[in-house]
Amino acid sequence: xxxxxxxxxxxxxxxxxxxxxxxxxxxxxxxxxxxxxxxxxxxxxxxxxxxxxxxxxxxxxxxxxxxxxxxxxxxxxxxxxxxxxxxxxxxxxxxxxxxxxxxxxxxxxxxxxxxxxxxxxxxxxxxxxxxxxxxxxxxxxxxxxxxxxxxxxxxxxxxxxxxxxxxxxxxxxxxxxxxxxxxxxxxxxxxxxxxxxxxxxxxxxxxxxxxxxxxxxxxxxxxxxxxxxxxxxxxxxxxxxxxxxxxxxxxxxxxxxxxxxxxxxxxxxxxxxxxxxxxxxxxxxxxxxxxxxxxxxxxxxxxxxxxxxxxxxxxxxxxxxxxxxxxxxxxxxxxxxxxxxxxxxxxxxxxxxxxxxxxxxxxxxxxxxxxxxxxxxxxxxxxxxxxxxxxxxxxxxxxxxxxxxxxxxxxxxxxxxxxxxxxxxxxxxxxxxxxxxxxxxxxxxxxxxxxxxxxxxxxxxxxxxxxxxxxxxxxxxxxxxxxxxxxxxxxxxxxxxxxxxxxxxxxxxxxxxxxxxxxxxxxxxxxxxxxxxxxxxxxxxxxxxxxxxxxxxxxxxxxxxxxxxxxxxxxxxxxxxxxxxxxxxxxxxxxxxxxxxxxxxx
Numbered sequence: 001x002x003x004x005x006x007x008x009x010x011x012x013x014x015x016x017x018x019x020x021x022x023x024x025x026x027x028x029x030x031x032x033x034x035x036x037x038x039x040x041x042x043x044x045x046x047x048x049x050x051x052x053x054x055x056x057x058x059x060x061x062x063x064x065x066x067x068x069x070x071x072x073x074x075x076x077x078x079x080x081x082x083x084x085x086x087x088x089x090x091x092x093x094x095x096x097x098x099x100x101x102x103x104x105x106x107x108x109x110x111x112x113x114x115x116x117x118x119x120x121x122x123x124x125x126x127x128x129x130x131x132x133x134x135x136x137x138x139x140x141x142x143x144x145x146x147x148x149x150x151x152x153x154x155x156x157x158x159x160x161x162x163x164x165x166x167x168x169x170x171x172x173x174x175x176x177x178x179x180x181x182x183x184x185x186x187x188x189x190x191x192x193x194x195x196x197x198x199x200x201x202x203x204x205x206x207x208x209x210x211x212x213x214x215x216x217x218x219x220x221x222x223x224x225x226x227x228x229x230x231x232x233x234x235x236x237x238x239x240x241x242x243x244x245x246x247x248x249x250x251x252x253x254x255x256x257x258x259x260x261x262x263x264x265x266x267x268x269x270x271x272x273x274x275x276x277x278x279x280x281x282x283x284x285x286x287x288x289x290x291x292x293x294x295x296x297x298x299x300x301x302x303x304x305x306x307x308x309x310x311x312x313x314x315x316x317x318x319x320x321x322x323x324x325x326x327x328x329x330x331x332x333x334x335x336x337x338x339x340x341x342x343x344x345x346x347x348x349x350x351x352x353x354x355x356x357x358x359x360x361x362x363x364x365x366x367x368x369x370x371x372x373x374x375x376x377x378x379x380x381x382x383x384x385x386x387x388x389x390x391x392x393x394x395x396x397x398x399x400x401x402x403x404x405x406x407x408x409x410x411x412x413x414x415x416x417x418x419x420x421x422x423x424x425x426x427x428x429x430x431x432x433x434x435x436x437x438x439x440x441x442x443x444x445x446x447x448x449x450x451x452x453x454x455x456x457x458x459x460x461x462x463x464x465x466x467x468x469x470x471x472x473x474x475x476x477x478x479x480x481x482x483x484x485x486x487x488x489x490x491x492x493x494x495x496x497x498x499x500x501x502x503x504x505x506x507x508x509x510x511x512x513x514x515x516x517x518x519x520x521x522x523x524x525x526x527x528x529x530x531x532x533x534x535x536x537x538x539x540x541x542x543x544x545x546x547x548x549x550x551x552x553x554x555x556x557x558x559x560x561x562x563x564x565x566x567x568x569x570x571x572x573x574x575x576x577x578x579x580x581x582x583x584x585x586x587x588x589x590x591x592x593x594x595x596x597x598x599x600x601x602x
Contacts, residue, residue, distance in 0.1 A: 048265050050274075052101045052312040057093040057267040061086040090413065091257055091269040092402045095315045096377070099325035099348040099395030099422065105275070105312050106322050109174045112248040114311065115241045118273035119257045120186040121158030121316065122502055128152055132210075139213035142183045154186045157500040159193075161271055161316045164498050166193045168319035172326060177249035180240075182206040182256060191254040205240040206255035209233035209262065221295040228295040230262055235292065235299045237263040242285055242305035244278045264308070269401055271316030276308035315399065320498040324422050325395050327429045328436050335433060337440040338447045339394055349391040364453040371450070371462045372443065375536040377419045395422040395436065400530060413502050417492050418533050424489070424496030435496070438560035439489050442541045445558075449549040467536060469543035478545065478552055485561035486538040 046056065063069065063086045070078035070086075080086035108114070127150075134150040135141035141151055154162075169176070181191035183202040191200040207215060212229035215221075221228050237259045245251040261267045266274050282288075285301035292299050329348055332340050342350045342358040352369050359365035369392070377398045397420050403413035421443075423435030437444075446466070449456070456462050471479065487493045495501070541559075545552045556563045 046266070048310050050310045050312050052105055054097045054101055054105075054318065055093050055095045055272065055313040055315050057091050057269060057272070057313070059261070059267050060089045060092050090403045091261075091267045091272075093269050093272065093315065095317070095397065095399035095401065097315070097318060097321055097397045097399075098393040099321075099328065100391075100393060101312075102318065102322040102325050103329060103348060105314075106172060106174070106326060108311065109250060109275070110172075112175055112250050113245060113277055114250045115243075115245065115253060115276045115278065115308070116250055116273050116314075117237075117241055117253045117255065117260060117276055118190070119260060119268045119270055120182075120184075120190045120254055121154055121162040121271045122500075123152045123158060123186050123270060124155045125152070136211050136213070139211070139217055141211050141214055142207070143214065143218075148185060151185055154189050157502055158186075158190070158271065161500045162190050162193045164500075165271075165316060165319040168323040169194075170196070172319075172323055175249045176252055177246045179252045179254075180206060181254040182208055182259075184208050184256070187254045187256065191252065194252045194254075200254075203240070205236045206253055206259065207233060207236075208256045209258050210256065216295075219297060221297045223295055225295075230258075231292075231294050232297075232299060233259055234262040235294075235301070238308075239285060239299075239301050239305045241276050242278050242308055243302070244280060244304070244306070264310070266310070266313065268313065273314040275311040275314060277311055278306040279309050280306050282307050315401070317397070317399065317495075317499060320425065321397055321422055324425050324432050324436070327432045328395065328422075331429060331433050336437050336444065337394075338444045339392065339440065343394060348394040350394065351391050355392065362451060362453045364450065364457055367457070367459045367462065368447070368450045370459050371466075372446070374459075374463075375443075375540065377533070377535075394440075396420070397422050415502050416530060417494055417499070418530065419535055419537070420490050420494040421537075424494050425498050426496065435560070438558065439494065441555070441558040442490075442537050442544070445544055445550045445555060446540055449544060449547075465547060466543045467539050469539075469546050471539075471542045471546070473546045474542060479542070481552070481556060481561070481563045482538065482541055482545070485556050485559050485563075486535060486541065488561060489559045490537055491535060 061070075061080050061082070063080065065085070070080050073079050082088055109116075130150055131141070131152045135144075135147045138144075138147070140147055176194060178198065179191050179194045179200045180203050181187040181200050183204065184207075187206070187208075188200060188202050191202075194200070204218060207218075209215060209230050209232075212226040213224060215229040215233060216224035219232060221232060237253075237255065241253060241263070257268055257270070260274060264274065264276075268274060284303050285305040285307065286303045288307070289301050291301070325348065328335065329346065332343070332346065339350055342354050344354050344357075352366070355369045356365040359368065362368070372392055376393060376396060398418040400414070400416045400418055402415075421436075421439045423432060423437075423439040426432045426435055449466075450462070456465065474482070541555060544550045545555060553563060
């Protein structure tokens with residue numbers, strides 16, 4: 001029996017290359033300890049980093065005693081002992097996608113050679129305990145068709161999101177050869193949406209390891225304990241995903257979060273995929289690992305299975321965003337977004353050299369470049385202190401996909417768009433291009449403003465006038481109109497038809513009923529609004545109006561919104577009428593208080 005020789009093997013020195021991720025024998029969660037709060041802004045690297053860093057996920061936890069007090073390790077990270085003092089909960093993800101990365105990934109997928117391993121789409125989490133207590137316990141989730149309804153099923157948002165993802169792949173011509181899935185219906189239903197001519201094939205290599213007894217029964221593993229099922233299925237997915245697709249094509253595999261995490265150390269939320277590329281320039285898994293004993297059975301790796309190169313983690317929205325970026329790039333000459341004119345090489349990024357050469361000798365060109373870089377959100381995946389990007393991204397989508405599960409039963413997901421300069425999309429190329437221009441109009445107006453290099457000579461002066469202005473100078477109506485328009489165009493409401501929000505499992509009841517569930521106080525609130533992020537684009541929009549650089553009506557219209565501003569005389573008239581009405585009521589009240597009081601006769 002051979003002993004595994006390699007767990008993580010870097011095969012190139014360039015930072016643009018990914019990392020071979022094949023996992024140790026027991027396949028624990030490579031990312032680290034489970035004990036994280038349900039939100040995170042940590043910046044440490046994953047143990048299986050991807051070539052394109054578009055998403056980052058962690059496993060959260062909830063303490064058994066109902067508190068939010070976690071122990072800390074030597075790195076000052078919050079940790080806990082799973083099933084000892086805490087339960088694992090939701091896979092939480094931060095997404096920070098830019099058009100340049102999405103388009104590079106699209107080009108690689110068009111060439112083929114990848115296994116796209118997905119966790120099934122969004123499900124009814126209230127069905128979790130029914131599945132665990134019924135078909136898991138009876139070990140017949142798959143072997144008895146009569147109990148299929150007891151499985152946790154995909155819910156409508158899951159179907160719609162999966163459909164949008166697969167349609168985008170089809171429209172972009174990304175070649176798919178074979179589609180495989182776990183036998184569980186939530187996976188096979190998802191995989192069926194990828195297939196057109198070739199039907200999905202359910203395989204036990206992708207079978208849910210959570211149904212441990214059914215796995216050990218199927219493979220005749222003794223003793224039939226859960227650790228043996230977890231190991232066997234971790235090796236199964238590693239072996240299966242390590243096989244190369246047909247030349248020029250990609251394969252799709254829809255399975256479960258547990259299987260992916262224990263197989264490759266990559267936590268994924270529902271609807272996320274990891275793009276893996278078998279690397280046949282390295283020894284096969286049969287040669288490097290060979291055989292591993294699991295109970296009384298021996299798992300044998302195949303000669304045609306190889307270590308996999310982790311390319312990218314794709315969120316449920318990423319395929320639609322990729323299609324939007326592709327349309328924008330292909331039709332850039334029709335865009336009115338000024339920055340598009342600066343992108344000389346068409347890579348959806350603007351370098352300092354491209355920017356400065358496009359500013360026609362303006363003395364503040366370098367400072368303007370640095371100011372616009374300052375506006376772009378960066379902190380969800382990487383520490384702002386370590387960023388050294390030398391480009392401005394054309395098209396950025398920053399997304400928070402958090403939440404938790406109360407004692408592994410009731411699900412409380414939170415999904416929020418924090419910033420979006422790709423646009424809200426549309427059903428046609430023209431609509432997608434128009435929404436991109438609307439999402440970037442604040443930047444277009446800003447670039448026009450910064451042409452006044454006498455008024456804006458330095459970065460400090462730009463920040464003082466265009467970010468730190470006194471927004472109280474706006475009327476309430478103006479401020480609310482800009483906030484609402486930013487919400488629709490760039491922030492939480494900018495998803496469009498392709499974005500499927502998923503609110504708290506209790507409909508928000510816990511947040512309005514003293515944070516309790518079935519009489520027990522919840523550890524975390526059922527609704528969470530991020531208080532650590534404020535859009536700088538919205539601040540700039542307000543400062544441009546206050547400084548008289550752009551009319552508010554023009555700005556809002558070009559952002560794709562409408563606003564009805566009442567004439568100043570009408571506002572004054574209404575104010576006077578309100579004042580008269582208030583004075584009349586006070587006078588009436590005063591007269592009534594002076595009337596002699598009479599008593600009723602009994």
